[in-house]
Amino acid sequence: LFLAMHYTSDTMTAFSSVTHICRDVNYGWIIRYMHANGASMFFICLFMHIGRGLYYGSYTFLETWNIGVILLLATMATAFMGYVL
Structure with missing residues (x-):
């Protein structure tokens, strides 16, 4: 929230707002x-x-593993959107 108070997402002023923050x-x-x-x-x-889940064979619990994969994909999509925006 603190960074969002000072950040402007306009294409013309985005870099200057990051410079202002720094x-x-x-x-x-x-x-x-x-x-x-x-x-x-x-x-x-x-x-x-x-990696720990792969090492210990947690993928044998298929429902739990599938939920983890869905959460991984959602997290990666969120991180990608945060990086792009």
Whole structure:
């Protein structure tokens, strides 16, 4: 929410609003980088969780595994939309 208060999604002013967040907002630069690195860490933990499930054979519980795959695809779609927008 904090980043959204200062961000403008207009194509002409989007870059300048990111520059404004990094330079003019108090601790805006650290919040922006924590947001970016936090998203990367979320996906690292997600892929480690999938790897653990593959290692321990959790895919034998088909209903649970299918729900996890659906959640993975929904998370990837949400991340893609956040990256594109």
